[in-house]
Amino acid sequence: MRFVLTRDVEEFAARTEHLLAAHLECNLLATIVKSVLDGAHREPPLLLAMGIDADDEVAFAALRTPPFPLLVSPLEPSDADTLVDLWLEVDPELPGGSSVPETARAIAGAWARRTGGEPRRTFEEAMHVLTVVNDPPTPARGRLRLPEPDERDLLVAWMREFIIEARLVGAAQVETVVDDRVRYGGLLLWEDGEPASLIGLNHPVAGAVRIGPVYTPAPLRRRGYASSAVAAASRRALAGGATRCML
Structure with a gap:
């Protein structure tokens, strides 16, 4: 080699x-x-x-x-x-x-x-792949939409909260990540009268689009917003030419 x-x-x-x-x-x-x-x-x-x-x-x-x-x-x-x-x-x-x-x-x-360091596992992830979208059994109220320019601070705050809660690294780069994602349509909001959940779509590569992050603030959880956002975002990606989505 x-x-x-x-x-x-x-x-x-x-x-x-x-x-x-x-x-x-x-x-x-x-x-x-x-x-x-x-x-x-x-x-x-x-x-x-x-x-x-x-x-x-x-x-x-x-x-x-x-x-x-x-x-x-x-x-x-x-x-x-x-x-x-x-x-x-x-x-x-x-x-x-x-x-x-x-x-x-x-x-x-x-x-x-x-x-000479001591290795430790910091996180472990599974991969879920879909080619057909089925709506959640009980769809949430609201709709998926692109964020408005004046919602940048909200996107930054929610992205930072996601990173902290998921115990990931990269909190210092949040503003750069948000700006880059917004530029290519890679961040979306689920709205139910007001923004309720954040979801990301990554660049398509070889026909596959990675979904993530998916984040709902604690007070708005258990209402189905994230599930409906994932379904709608996946449908959007497939309609845009992707052959499969990954989460």
Whole structure:
């Protein structure tokens, strides 16, 4: 395996396009690459990496946009040590990794061996995929709509609350994220007389659109707003040309 580290996003995108499009679990990685190419990310990834096999094909890909952890497509556990060793030489502040379970464990183990740190699981996610939308059994009152320009402060506040409640990183970048999302129609509100729930739509990649975040303030929960927002946003994405949605 030949390891290639680069800061050239265009080169990385061209070499990894087929790999990232072929695997749903790589959708987040592919979405970030597309966002950078489209100018949505104010700061490009600190570093990108590829594993090139004996046939000169890309076997795995990785990138990191600080302060977030290293995103890695599935790789052979035996390649984790070399990847982490090379990465830490350039990015010694690497806080962790994110991938499918086997790869995540391999990256965590390699990181621990190299740094002497104690790895711990910070969160675990499941992936839900839909191609057909069924409305909730009891649809909520209201409708899905794009936010108005004067609702930016609300979007920022709700996005920050979501990050804090979900125990994610990135609260300091909330305003940039909101502005970028609004620019391409990637944030929507469910309205029932007043805004009741926030939902995000990511850039379509290889026909797939990731839904998220989904956030309803505590006083407005248990009224079905989020479920109806997910259904309406998914229907909107499919009508716009996506072949499947992911949550």
